Amino acid sequence: xxxxxxxxxxxxxxxxxxxxxxxxxxxxxxxxxxxxxxxxxxxxxxxxxxxxxxxxx
Amino acid sequence: xxxxxxxxxxxxxxxxxxxxxxxxxxxxxxxxxxxxxxxxxxxxxxxxxxxxxxxxxxxxxxxxxxxxxxxxxxxxxxxxxxxxxxxxxxxxxxxxxxxxxxxxxxxxxxxxxxxxxxxxxxxxxxxxxxxxxxxxxxxxxxxxxxxxxxxxxxxxxxxxxxxxxxxxxxxxxxxxxxxxxxxxxxxxxxxxxxxxxxxxxxxxxxxxxxxxxxxxxxxxxxxxxxxxxxxxxxxxxxxxxxxxx
Numbered sequence: 028x029x030x031x032x033x034x035x036x037x038x039x040x041x042x043x044x045x046x047x048x049x050x051x052x053x054x055x056x057x058x059x060x061x062x063x064x065x066x067x068x069x070x071x072x073x074x075x076x077x078x079x080x081x082x083x084x
Numbered sequence: 085x086x087x088x089x090x091x092x093x094x095x096x097x098x099x100x101x102x103x104x105x106x107x108x109x110x111x112x113x114x115x116x117x118x119x120x121x122x123x124x125x126x127x128x129x130x131x132x133x134x135x136x137x138x139x140x141x142x143x144x145x146x147x148x149x150x151x152x153x154x155x156x157x158x159x160x161x162x163x164x165x166x167x168x169x170x171x172x173x174x175x176x177x178x179x180x181x182x183x184x185x186x187x188x189x190x191x192x193x194x195x196x197x198x199x200x201x202x203x204x205x206x207x208x209x210x211x212x213x214x215x216x217x218x219x220x221x222x223x224x225x226x227x228x229x230x231x232x233x234x235x236x237x238x239x240x241x242x243x244x245x246x247x248x249x250x251x252x253x254x255x256x257x258x259x260x261x262x263x264x265x266x267x268x269x270x271x272x273x274x275x276x277x278x279x280x281x282x283x284x285x286x287x288x289x290x291x292x293x294x295x296x297x298x299x300x301x302x303x304x305x306x307x308x309x310x311x312x313x314x315x316x317x318x319x320x321x322x323x324x325x326x327x328x329x
Contacts (some may be wrong), residue, residue: 036127038136040136041137042135042136042201043265045137045198045200046137046139046140048197049140049143049194049197049198050140050143052190052193052194053147053194054262055192056190060186061304062307063182064301064305067305067308068304068307071277071308071312072324073311073322074326075284075311076085076327078315079324080204083195
């Protein structure tokens with residue numbers, strides 16, 4: 028049984044696997060972009076805090 | 085309006101603008117994406133040739149347009165940074181690159197996923213696909229060049245020149261389906277494009293949502309970048325020390 032047949036119970040039948048895979052990839056990319064932006068912000072804040080606490084600004 | 089733009093050259097003003105604009109971009113994005121997905125997946129009828137498989141177009145086309153638009157913005161912002169020495173323009177260029185690369189990856193990935201059932205192949209070396217792949221490499225080259233220098237000004241200068249040179253790729257991508265006999269189908273909007281009004285509405289909604297997504301991410305990422313670039317300024321020190329993680 029192929030993936031295409033396996034997912035054919037979802038809406039869009041024989042195209043279900045492809046349609047949902049494409050939407051899934053897009054949604055995961057958007058979530059990754061937001062999480063990555065937040066992570067970078069926290070890293071930057073932490074390293075700046077360390078720098079300032081060393082008192083050599 | 086012009087005065088407002090000029091004031092954005094000040095890091096502190098630009099930082100505050102980023103914070104102010106964040107929710108003005110984020111909530112419209114949520115609204116447009118919700119209605120857009122509903123229209124794309126529920127309201128739009130199936131295509132007479134491609135059945136329901138064509139629904140991938142509602143992600144593919146906006147992300148492909150955005151991948152090119154963001155590149156143009158990145159090159160123009162880089163150019164403004166080069167000509168007028170405006171550091172905030174350099175920041176906009178720098179933070180746009182990873183977002184544009186992500187849109188390019190989504191366009192390529194959804195295109196491949198659509199290609200498999202329609203063409204029988206994930207990838208073909210067609211002019212449109214190849215030029216879009218080159219766009220991804222341009223983004224990656226820009227990002228690695230930008231991070232290769234310790235001095236942010238030097239990094240911005242050299243990578244902006246790369247971005248401006250790479251602009252030549254944009255018309256190649258756009259006209260590739262006209263200039264060459266490509267396997268990739270022609271334009272989706274305009275003559276020979278989508279005809280059904282519901283399909284066009286869904287596509288427009290997803291396109292507007294993508295623009296809001298891009299602007300949201302730019303203001304979020306630019307905020308971080310301003311703090312890093314201006315780390316020796318007094319107001320940044322106060323701002324950072326006021327943050328509780």
